[in-house]
Amino acid sequence: MIEVDRVGRSFTVGRRRTRTTVHAVQDLSFTVEAGEFVGYLGPNGAGKSTTIKMLTGILAPTSGRIQVAGLDPARRRTALARKIGVVFGQRTTLWWDLPLKDSFELIRHLYKVDRVDFRRRLDELTGLLDLAGFMNTPVRQLSLGQRMRGDVTAALLHSPAVLVLDEPTIGLDVVSKAAMREFLRRLNADHGTTVLLTTHDLGDIEKLCRRVMLIDHGRLTFDGTLDDLRATVPEETSIEDVVARLYTDGSVSP
Amino acid sequence: MVRTYLLLAWTWLRASAQYPGQLATMAIGSFAVNALDVLAIWVIFEHTGSLAGFGLAEVMFLYGSAGLSFALSDMLFGNVDRLSQHIRTGTFDTMLIRPASAFVQMAVDRFGVHRFGRTAQAAVVLGIALSQLDLPWSRAWMIPVMVVCGIVIFASVFALGGALQFLLTDAPEVANAFTYGGGTLTQYPLSVYGGELVRGVTFVVPLAFVNWQPGLFVLDRQDPFGLPYGLRFAAPLAALILAAVAAFAWRAGIRRYRSTGS
């Protein structure tokens, strides 16, 4: 479903005299099969966002080849947009001044979703994410947890085959977090939606992801199951400590 | 594209109905600020019967027709000049993940009634000027043509200004010099300006085709700069060429954005 083949992405930063090239992502290769649930981990500035931007067509890679749902994201941005759902935890993709309901209706038109399918999908999501109480509230008045549920709904209305989530649980309280995780788990299990998720919350990973990828300094440093990840640092017991060790040491021998 | 635009505009319009007072204030404010320009013209004509060879009604006609084109294109596309803001706050990225043109999404962002203020002001001025001028139909047919061409020309200038902001994210004001500068330039008969400048806005950035060249036809006047008579009918061609250039620049801008990520 997602194929990344020796992808590199570099940026030129600084002004004339201090110009240098930064390699945000280097020689990145991985494949995600349909129906997988993959966690994408890495310290701040490791290249997670750059990867997400390249997968969604916002940013073109400097080198290498990417295929998402059979399309080259940078070339077929709008076609891809109909096949994937994207959620940015840090900022909303909803319309700030519109009631949630109107935002969804707009998305139905933008994505050209059939009215019957839309109705069914929205009813299902409304039930699962418990949206009924604030359907008519403008987005700016929603709490962070409510807004995030709205954002996730918006990303799924067109039944995308792939869902890309950039820190979907950031800032959520314990209850909202648990609800969000349960929803994502069921989405993946019931609909077979492929999910790629970045997070700093290792609880997300433990509860949801069968497979974990770790990126550091723009390179993939680990790709395997959660148990494999634990096994890399046997003396640490909690997953948090394992990952902390990996971030600081930088090298992993799988 | 048009469907998406109308859809989004209609949604925004309904959303904006939540703050009727604010909108009325903004519409009146923009009406009044632009009315200052007319007040200035009036003060000028308190001192002189003609400005650079044109009388009050003629100047008002040129002001009103260009103003209408500018106001309508500002209303429909003017928001494109907020590109650098969208880039800085990251909202531009959220537009790129939607299956719709980023240009349309940006142009229509926060569409509201307040955008009609300037249009109303220009239409009033044009209406008054036309009632004073008493033009024959054999010349007046050009007026709708020139207003439409003017909209296309200004819209292209807005798009070019937006495209420029892909390069100058820190200095969006530079684009204002071209967009609002173009709006100001066309408020007066071009005979006011120097020959160099007029040749520039005829053959390089074709602002002269917004109201000046076709306006000379409508008013049946000699070209003070002695440029060919045929130019009076060249507005549609100039508009098309500029639109093509603008579309190209915008695409290049998006390509650059996606290859630099800045």
Place this chain on the structure above:
Amino acid sequence: MRIAGYGFRRHSAYRAAALAGAFTNTVFGILRAYVLIALWEARPGLAGYDIADAVTFCFLSQAFIGPMQLFGGGLELSGRVRTGDIAVDLVRPASLQMWSLADDLGRACYLLLLRSLPPTVVGAALFGLVTPVSPVTWVFFAASCALGMVVSFAWRYLMALSACWVVDDRGTQSLSLLMTLFFSGMVLPLNLFPGWLGSLAGALPWSAMVQVPADVYLGKRDVLEALGFQAAWAAALLALGALVTRAARHRVVIQGG
């Protein structure tokens, strides 16, 4: 003084924006200069100006846009009123008004360098501007500019604090913009205004921001009277500002916003 220096440095972070503003001001200066030239060609010697005076006036008014903040805003204060952070500022031991004034003058000086010089230089190169010979005129002009900045600040300070009482301050802001643009001399020199409109415009505070300093520069006005006029408005508006500050403190602190 230290606060003004801080304001100066804080603003130097916006160098690109200031230069872009200078570019825009220059373009508009050129366009407006042509209109004034056309008018003065039709009516030589109008309002006591010759063509060179009129063009100089036009570029000076463009140069004043930045330092005098003629399009409004420029004060961090209005944002703080909207968010309610103003309550913290009001209970500080230092005078909010004087502190903001110093900060704003620092900003004005920075913009004077970056945003005012370029349009003036370009204007001089293209059209040839009037330059006073006597150093005394330059001293008076500097004083007049400084007073103009204070009047501009005092006015914008009042507008910013008015948001403590008005729920939506956009109305007051656009009214203020309208008054400032028209009655400062930005749109047209005030001495072109006919009859009572001219007398009214000359007496209002906004003329202290463009018309008066420009006239001092051109030597078209009795200097002491001009500076006195500006100083009187500066004092009056600052005094009013002090009263409003006290009322705002009362409102925000005692009544809790």
